[in-house]
Amino acid sequence: MSTLASLANHQVRLASRPTGQPTRENWEFTTEPVAEPADGGVVVKTLYLSLDPAMRGWMNEGKSYIPPVGIGEVMRAGGVGRVLASKNDQFAVGSHVMGSLGVQEVASFSADQIKRAGLARIDLRAGSETQWLNVLGMPGMTGYFGLLDVGQPRPGETVVVSGAAGAVGQTVGQLAKIKGCRVVGIAGGRAKCDWVVSELGFDACIDYKAGAVKDGLKEHCPQGVDIYFDNVGGEILDTVLTRINRKARIIICGAISQYNNTTPVQGPKNYLSLLVNRARMEGIVVFDYADRYPLAVAELAGYLKDGRMKSKEDVVDGGVQAFPETLLKLFTGENFGKLVLKVAQD
């Protein structure tokens, strides 16, 4: 009890909505005391936070798949933590949990808020804390349901995935290999490309910083592209559209190249390739599959265990103070693997 009273909860709040790339001025740092949980409530110590491209969208005003973060609110973030205090039978003190903790050192939840935050216990025997934010977390679920449900891959098909070394990309590519597909990644830089081929087992990877993506697709997808899992949008999406096969599926998961635009989003000018090829372009939002997460986690944890799937997290050990700068790594492509902010030692 006295433990909680001694804690100062450092937080990062959204101070203003950015135009283009977020700057330090868009954030406010606050400190709050920590109170005992109410009946049915729980208090969680944040250990690791997931930093994701989608965060940039949550900072904008306007209708989207979830409401924007309000001005003055603690920035939304998924994370892994440990229960510090509990008045809820589901969450024993000391157990590990995952959910929407926010960019703060301590997250307190009422019984209602537990549900809204999607707070759930996690089993560290299935994966490490950072793997629970990667292949066993939202990115993994996004890759799993995006590829399998929307993409419906068949053995022998060619799957191309952009952001190949990123959180979603690594799950998509490895899962497509497991399902019997030819897999070609697109990533920025030799190191990332080498890694997805030599470590993750992709058939090839195109370094978009080193040469024309079009030439890479011609070389590495001699049978054309059956599935394109798009995390980036922009020119790369347009280029892949010129190489798709009949009845191809393009999964729109994100468009990181466009998120900090101050000009209008660049629409895919080659979209009529969908017509010529009777192809389809479809969006995925992972929350729609929440009732099937446990099955997907079990399958993916099995692959981690038998070594068919690997994961790489880029862990920045900086605490919540480092959140603003760390987030920007996603947009420069500086991160290598799923970007995670370490907030506290377990």
Added chain:
Amino acid sequence: MSTLASLANHQVRLASRPTGQPTRENWEFTTEPVAEPADGGVVVKTLYLSLDPAMRGWMNEGKSYIPPVGIGEVMRAGGVGRVLASKNDQFAVGSHVMGSLGVQEVASFSADQIKRAGLARIDLRAGSETQWLNVLGMPGMTGYFGLLDVGQPRPGETVVVSGAAGAVGQTVGQLAKIKGCRVVGIAGGRAKCDWVVSELGFDACIDYKAGAVKDGLKEHCPQGVDIYFDNVGGEILDTVLTRINRKARIIICGAISQYNNTTPVQGPKNYLSLLVNRARMEGIVVFDYADRYPLAVAELAGYLKDGRMKSKEDVVDGGVQAFPETLLKLFTGENFGKLVLKVAQD
């Protein structure tokens, strides 16, 4: 026999590939004698030709869903005709046929060519000659399979169709009404809009020449848009993307606003609405459904017979000489109903 020898077959051939809107210089007029059919062959007198937006695409070089028309070749065109001479048991002299006749007064086919041209007998009790080029022909088939197979409408959903008074649009809208949907058209001009509402029974029609399409969608689609059947592309596609519902289906049938562009096609800058709304955009090419045409024709002929479906053809009585100018009416939006060129009296 002497009848054929006395005929001069006037033809329109592609002389050069247009940049932007086709001009008279892109065409060549030729005259050829007509020979007796070989064994298994047939000679057909062209009565009506179908003029379609897709023709503009066939004039371009490059890979598409069918090869381009070659320079010097008779321009490809679907049409209805009457058999003048036959050495094929399937086609009696005097019977009416439909198929790829080309822009010429007489079409001669070997046994092989009959198949490639998709030549088939038609029954004028099911529909008139021009209806066989409209609701019972390619536009009708495109609307039928695009709406039902790709769009999968459910009763009560809101269907928006652009080019509403055009060949495909009129089938789509009326069929969607029959299937229990709310139907809102988009067309150019008061006359077309009034007609699709009062004659075809659409719930509303937005005149894109008279005001903002966005305002029209807000007013007439208060429950949002579940299915958008797109014949036009460009700004209208982008505007509809801002009004789609979760799990919406966008059928990409054409992009007539972009076909004569000399600048790159305008990509839908609001395509990320597909992501936010878990929606899908999918292309349709009617030829994929050829084995199911007879079923669709039977269903649509039934609706024509019982009065639930009407059709309107804009018949230009100009002969093949009038082909170049008549085609342009599609791109100015001057045609009212399915554009048909009358080549000869039956």
